[in-house]
Amino acid sequence: HSKRLYIKGGTVVNADGELAADVVVSEGKILDVGPPGSLDARLQSAQVVDATGKYVMPGGIDTHTHLDSIFMGKNTPDDFFSGQAAALAGGTTMHFDMLMPNKGGDILGGYTRHSEAAKRSVMDYSFHMVITHWSDQVSEAMGKLVEEGMTSFKFFMAYKGKLQVSDELLMHAFHRCRELGALPLVHAENGDAIAYAQQELLKAGITGPEGHQLSRPPAVEEEATLRAVTLAKVAGVPLFVVHVMSKGAMEVVARARTAGQRVVGEALSSGIGVNQSLIWYSDFRTAAKFVMSPPIRTEEHRLAVRAGLAGGALQLVATDHCGWTYAQKDSGRNSFLELPNGVNGIEERMHVTWHQLVNSGLASPSRFVEVTSTAAAKAFNLYPQKGAIKPGADADIILLDPNIAHTISASSHHSQSDANIFEGHRIRGKVIMTISQGKVVWDGRKLAVERGAGRLIRRQAHGPLFHGLDSQRQAELLSFGHVPVSRSDTGGSSKEEL
Ligand code: DUC
Ligand code: ZN
Numbered sequence: 141h142s143k144r145l146y147i148k149g150g151t152v153v154n155a156d157g158e159l160a161a162d163v164v165v166s167e168g169k170i171l172d173v174g175p176p177g178s179l180d181a182r183l184q185s186a187q188v189v190d191a192t193g194k195y196v197m198p199g200g201i202d203t204h205t206h207l208d209s210i211f212m213g214k215n216t217p218d219d220f221f222s223g224q225a226a227a228l229a230g231g232t233t234m235h236f237d238m239l240m241p242n243k244g245g246d247i248l249g250g251y252t253r254h255s256e257a258a259k260r261s262v263m264d265y266s267f268h269m270v271i272t273h274w275s276d277q278v279s280e281a282m283g284k285l286v287e288e289g290m291t292s293f294k295f296f297m298a299y300k301g302k303l304q305v306s307d308e309l310l311m312h313a314f315h316r317c318r319e320l321g322a323l324p325l326v327h328a329e330n331g332d333a334i335a336y337a338q339q340e341l342l343k344a345g346i347t348g349p350e351g352h353q354l355s356r357p358p359a360v361e362e363e364a365t366l367r368a369v370t371l372a373k374v375a376g377v378p379l380f381v382v383h384v385m386s387k388g389a390m391e392v393v394a395r396a397r398t399a400g401q402r403v404v405g406e407a408l409s410s411g412i413g414v415n416q417s418l419i420w421y422s423d424f425r426t427a428a429k430f431v432m433s434p435p436i437r438t439e440e441h442r443l444a445v446r447a448g449l450a451g452g453a454l455q456l457v458a459t460d461h462c463g464w465t466y467a468q469k470d471s472g473r474n475s476f477l478e479l480p481n482g483v484n485g486i487e488e489r490m491h492v493t494w495h496q497l498v499n500s501g502l503a504s505p506s507r508f509v510e511v512t513s514t515a516a517a518k519a520f521n522l523y524p525q526k527g528a529i530k531p532g533a534d535a536d537i538i539l540l541d542p543n544i545a546h547t548i549s550a551s552s553h554h555s556q557s558d559a560n561i562f563e564g565h566r567i568r569g570k571v572i573m574t575i576s577q578g579k580v581v582w583d584g585r586k587l588a589v590e591r592g593a594g595r596l597i598r599r600q601a602h603g604p605l606f607h608g609l610d611s612q613r614q615a616e617l618l619s620f621g622h623v624p625v626s627r628s629d630t631g632g633s634s635k636e637e638l
């Protein structure tokens with residue numbers, strides 16, 4: 141049994157506002173939140189945390205990571221231990237990892253394998269199951285996973301010949317998601333257009349990291365985003381668009397939302413924190429460090445996506461953490477096709493977002509909480525268990541001191557990689573304490589984590605997906621012949637709008 145914590149004298153920030161308040165934590169949960177001093181009767185036998193001058197906020201939720209994964213034939217350097225330790229040191233207390241299927245598309249096999257790796261975990265986590273093939277068995281397995289609380293499925297529209305799925309598969313899977321009350325996620329890039337451009341570039345003798353950028357212009361992201369949003373509309377299912385990296389794709393998401401479609405757009409810390417200039421003007425390793433898909437784009441796109449995240453065109457910010465070592469990136473020296481895609485962020489996201497949104501004056505601390513935590517909890521049906529400092533919520537809490545400045549560097553980060561795309565970024569505002577499951581696991585200097593302490597967080601299905609649609613529109617959607625099952629028996633909730 142962990143000791144009670146009494147977090148005294150801070151400013152509690154939730155997505156709906158901030159107030160001066162004390163917080164009492166007990167048995168992994170938030171027991172009480174009250175005006176300063178009002179809970180002093182509970183001081184006895186509690187460990188007091190002085191939060192004077194600090195923001196007390198929900199721990200970050202990273203909706204998109206690749207830990208302990210094989211991607212482009214390589215093992216990611218961060219497993220569930222090192223990746224989550226890094227996350228906690230950066231104020232993130234839960235993440236969703238992309239779960240790759242076994243060869244041949246055996247998704248339940250992939251689930252079993254990955255749960256083994258997750259035993260090294262030190263904080264709460266969940267999964268999105270990646271679907272690369274379609275069959276009756278896959279469709280059935282999706283149902284089993286939803287019963288087990290894994291209610292989101294990821295589809296790659298790029299990586300032709302490998303992970304890429306067809307539009308027809310998307311239609312099958314989107315309908316199945318609708319039946320199950322599950323949420324589909326898409327990596328939206330036109331993989332065919334990319335494959336064509338890759339071959340043309342190689343023929344022209346362009347083999348360096350700049351070839352990666354040239355093969356994946358913003359338009360191929362925008363096109364695939366519109367296609368995915370359109371297919372989701374046809375299927376009558378909500379949609380989560382991962383890593384929106386360009387202005388045009390962001391506008392597609394925003395327009396769909398304005399028209400009443402349930403679409404969630406995910407920004408990345410890399411997308412709001414850095415631009416692509418070093419890919420063009422540096423040595424191989426410095427350039428290669430920034431190579432990910434969709435690509436990190438120009439300053440114009442960075443500023444647009446940052447403003448969209450602050451202003452509401454995008455709903456949340458994740459990382460796509462898949463940070464490779466320089467040595468691993470070296471395998472792309474002869475051809476950008478062999479350059480492992482991916483960048484870090486799991487430890488830096490909270491700080492980068494604080495700096496880019498709050499220090500810049502674009503957003504309030506409440507909006508920061510919304511995009512780093514609350515919106516993720518809502519999108520994946522975990523609110524208010526996660527994403528809020530409210531009585532009854534999980535005690536995943538951070539303290540941020542807005543006056544401490546620090547510099548991001550690979551020499552001090554907790555990831556197993558030796559590269560950091562935010563190297564040298566000076567950030568005002570530091571997470572000086574992370575509380576996970578009611579325990580202090582990071583005090584601003586040291587981690588106190590325990591292997592195996594992490595829990596797989598199961599989620600309920602989203603419930604009736606026609607919320608807010610008139611009966612004629614519902615009938616139109618139903619004409620595709622996939623009748624959604626009644627969710628009343630599973631307790632699925634549709635209370636929270638995406
Ligand atoms: N893009 C990356 O850069 N890395 C991992 C997966 C992805 O889609
Ligand atoms: Zn179907």
Ligand code: ZN
Pocket residue numbers: 327382383433434
């Ligand atoms: Zn992706």
Ligand code: ZN
Pocket residue numbers: 204205206238460
């Ligand atoms: Zn990813």
